[in-house]
Amino acid sequence: MKFGVAKDLITPDLLTHMGGYGSFFDNCFQGIHDDLYVRTLLLDDGVNRMLMISLDLLFHDYALTETVKDYAREKFAIDPDYVFLSYSHTHGGPAVRGYDDSSQHSEPYEAFLLQRICSSINRAMVNLFEGTIEHGAIEGDWNINRRRMVGGKIENKPNPDGEKDDGLHLLRIRNRVGDTKAILVHYACHPVTVRDTMYISGDFPARVCHLLEAELFGSTAIFFQGAGGNARPKITAKGSEFATCTYGDMNELSLSIAQRIKDALHACHVFSPLALQLEARQFQIPIEIEPFSKAHIERIALDDKCFPGTRRIASKVLEQYERLPDEALLPAGLVRLAEGRYMAWMGGEPCYEVKKKLEAALGVGRLIFVGYMDSTAYIPDDSIIAEGGYEASESALEYGLKGGFKPGIDRRIAEAFMRQLRSFE
Incomplete structure (x- = not known):
């Protein structure tokens, strides 16, 4: 088995x-607290090669992934099904194409970002080494559900009794002499510790990577966000409300996570070796939309209590209402890493219930579930749609959709992934 790993700086070098x-x-950043990176991991089982790329950004539309797939195919003959991009979902990054109002992203930064991603791929391809890969799973209580029923309505407030994903998956890659060269960290939690603080920062996922790289000299740590759509850092929960924390608070959270990972790296029983047998499929899942009325969208567009960016997006949705589709195409992927060990990938901001139901439907044990492949929207399950709230439909306009998703999303997602799983046999 061969591996390659690299990272490149993607911190903006111009004001955005x-x-x-x-x-x-409509705020520009006021300074740079800590740098942002693209990190690339190459897996090569001798038959197939796969690229897994993580970026310290909120997310991006899927066009960026398609461009990177084309680059990897043309330069390195890597099958597009084996190229995966996802985003840590830090809220401390620059505006990019996709989620943010189209007037806010910077074309020079977009060009810079693509160049750095391609550079990272290039260096991963020349940083090849033979080695081994191991999987480990631990748990940690660093997140909290953010959907609480108040007076018969779901509000964005701490819910200590709500469901959340406590699992933290690790993939450790070592060279032939046993040195750790890469450590993949997978956890599910919104990186919003400092919330609307106007400084560039990778938030806790980036800080965890910094701490691990300082401990493991010569290694690269790579964070992949899980089904964190309805989870926030527990440290931000202050009584019945969420609060903006300090960078010191973020550091404390990151130190706790990193120390737990370090302990796991030294515990022989946590990790088991994987014999790579790579197989990957990427596909789209059509999700039906329940359109809002034009009157509802117009009220938001004219409501001066709404955020300026939200009002602008609502106005654009209203202008294009008749032309907008009544379904969204959700990008997804399924990867077999080794016999009985799978990774599922999904666009948008999937909630934990989506991952939990998919894990049960596939019946493949503890599934490594990566979200944030693109900026589709929040991805709720049927129970969240029934409850309502921000993740169910209230946020839909922010993504340029004309409505929230219809019930039946559980079945559509499960059927799409099951078809791909059967194709592996």
Whole structure:
């Protein structure tokens, strides 16, 4: 088995609008707290090669993935089904194409970003080494459900009794002499510790990677976000509300996660070796939309209590209402890493219930579930749609959709993944 790993700086070198919360208010960043990176991991089982790329960004539309797939195919003859991009979902990155208002992203930054991604792929391809890969899974109580029923309505508030994913998956890659060269970290939690603070930052996922790389000299740590759509850092829960934390608070959270990972790396019983047998499929899942009325969208477009960015997007949706589709095409992927060990990939912001139901439907044990392949929208399950709230439909306009998703999403997702799983046999 061969591997390759690389990372490149993607911190903006020009002033840009902030993504996430900052985009709501048309704010540019005020400075750089910590740098952003693209990290690339190459897996080669001798038959197939796969690229897994993670970016310290909120997310991007799927066009970027398609461009990178074309590059990897043309330069290195890597099958597009074996090229995966996802985003840590830090809210401390620049505005990019996709989620944020189209007037906010920077074309020079988009060109810079693509160049750095391609550079990272190039260096991973020349940084090849023979080695081994191991999988480990631990648990940690660092997140909290953010959907709480208040007066018969779901609100964005801490819910200590709500479901959340405590699992943290690790893939450790070592060279032939046993040195750790890459450590893949997978956890499910919104990176919003400092929320709307207007400084560039990779938030806790990036800080965890920094800490692990400092411990494991010569290694690259890579974070992949899970089904964190309805989970926030537990440290941000202050009584019945969520609060903006400090960078010191973020560091404390990151130190706790990194220490737990370090302990696992030294515990022989946590990891088991994988004999790579790579097989990958990428596909789209059509998800039906329940359109809002034009009157509802117009109220939001004219409501001066709404964020300026949201009002602008609502106005554009209203202008294009008749031409907008009544379904969204959700990008997804399924990867067999080794016999009985799978990774599922999904666009948008999947909630934990989506991952939990898919894991049960596939029946493949503890599934490594990566979200945020693109900026489709929040991906709820049928139970969340029935409850309502931000993840169910209230956020749909922010993504340029004309409505929330219809019930039946559980069946559509399960059937799509099951078809791919059967094709592996």
